Amino acid sequence: MSGPGRVAVTGYAEFVAPGLAGASDAELLAPVVDQALLAAGVDRGAVGVVGTAGFEFGSGVIGAMMDVLDVVPSWPPVTHTHLEGDGAFAFAEAWLRLLSGEAEVALVAAFSRPLAADLDRVLGQQLDPYLIGPLGPGARHIAALQARCLLGAGRYTERDFAGVVSARRGIPVDEVLAAPYVASPLRGLDCSVTDCSAVAAAVLAVEGPFTDAVPRPAWISGLDQRVESGALGLRDLTESASTRLAAERLGLPGSSIDVVELHTPYSHHELLLLDAIGAGKVGVVNRSGGALPADPLGVSGLLRLGVAASAVLTGAADRAVGHASNGPALQHNLLCLFESES
């Protein structure tokens, strides 16, 4: 019972711009899809699996995903699925479908344009809709609760949080600490910038002619994702238990990683995640600047995977880890290990 061989990322492209860009999701997506396919040296006709992703809470319209079928390879009909969620989770599904022998090449594309509504409050709709949601917390309030737990447990200080902000945003630590709180102990600078438009597109291929087409495929040597309880009171918010589980499954604790790209909606997430991954040696963290400067809903996780894969594709790294997250206080986490040769 021999299944298909290994799977690698062979092409990747992205677009990120502040504020509202493009007349539609489809318009934003089209050129980026073309760039990713071009980078992989793949014809549209060769793509057998297509995964698109985005939150319809973003566009505010049910079925908005139907539009993007016009710009991804879709004729003759392909194995297309749309995920209401981050593109990184669609990436996981596409990887599975390739490993299942459904096709040789997959395209994963995520898109996002800023909400008309306040995203922080909209993300509150991820909470228990009967008991917690009606209390009206925004995502930021839950994150602040987690940051407060970390301070209370003596794990980190506000200066540690500010150190992350300083590294990712290029602002002196003291200047960060002088900024007012938006949800104590979080300052505005601790929170990622979500007011942006973005697209990320990745091409995945099964080992063979399509991986031979690029000099350094980014082999997926492991992918794991885990979810935690939906009840905040049942979680230890000072740990990222799901990330720790996934990291163990990928054999990351104690290992050496050249590039780690983390999806961190808040500054303290970076500290928490690095601790949970537990690598022995890490080269570069958040090579791209990470999610703090630009955290587009539904795309941010796939951007992190794409940046990690690109580091391998371009020769900047031999071993890179991409991370994606969804849910209040890092409830659901995904890790993907890319290697130049495995």
Next chain:
Amino acid sequence: MTRPCAVIGVGQTKFAAARRDVTLAGLVREAGQRALEDAELDWPEVDAVVLGKAPDFLEGVMSPELYLADALGAVGKPVYRAYTSGSAGGVAASVGVGLIRSGQHARVLVVAFEKQSEARAAGATLQPVPFEAPWHGGTGSLFGAVCQEYIARYKPPPDTGDLAALKERQNAVRNPYAQIRKPGITLEDIANSRMLWEPIRLLHSSPSSDGACAVVLADEPAARRYVRPAWVLGCAVRSEPPVSPKHDNVDPRAGRDCAAAVYRQAGITNPARELDVAELFVPYSWLEPATLENLGLASPGEGWQLVARGVTAMTGALPVNPSGGLLGANPIGAAGLVRLAEAALQVRGAAGEHQVDGARLALGHAAGGFSNCVAAWIVGAELS
């Protein structure tokens, strides 16, 4: 096909217009619990969970796999979310099959739900899509137009929708989970029911439903422990752009290609003859002829003749929807998984009063959007 995959457990909730006795979590738990009991497994023995449902907007719970993680027994495990419109339940099953076929997991729980009493599906689907020409119609008016096109092409007799509906509604009476059960319903009742979207009448239509469905999938070593697993012999998903000159609403290529793919995987060359039973996604009875043709179970224009001759009735050569189909209940995001699960029940000989005698090979089908997103599987009593 890579590693074999089988259905070892099926669970459904009682479907109802409003399940006010349970929360969303209670609903998915009820289906999941029944599927695990059927498979004689406990929650910790599940390796990964797939959750399917139609758009998050319907109930207004964003990323419901997060809030439902505990009810789904998913804490500490991988959880996958599947959507892709009304075919969501079918797509969820295909993700589950992928988890098994790829060798990632040995036992996967697939759950799909919808709680329309806490949602506004009809209103939601009426929303204009930005940057598109306004379409001030819901699914009923869309499919009314599709049926008109079928009528224009093939001139079926006017009672076609009534006959197809009568068969579904009589079947639903034998399904204890069905929401709409009308013992003694007559052809006249259906023909005289209120016209909604010509030619679609009230009793040609599926209801608005609350409910969930779950299946437990297993790899070959895990499935061999069971007396009657339903082997997944073929599984595929196909989508195409809904608004395109190439899109044929009556006979969408996505459906044709999806069916061809599952028949090929299962080694089926004459589906109408080889299949013992089919559970098809038919939200309006008038669509049954077109669906039969689209899936290669009838030639173009022949579908209505099968309905007229009773070929798709319980006593016919190819019973379609012994469960009563969507006319019995339509919990949108779960409805596709219910079709696939019912197909599995048939080949396991576990469909109770609506069992087709001796069923060995079955088709389960789910469709969504403008019938442009299709998922299907073939299940069989034997692996090969």
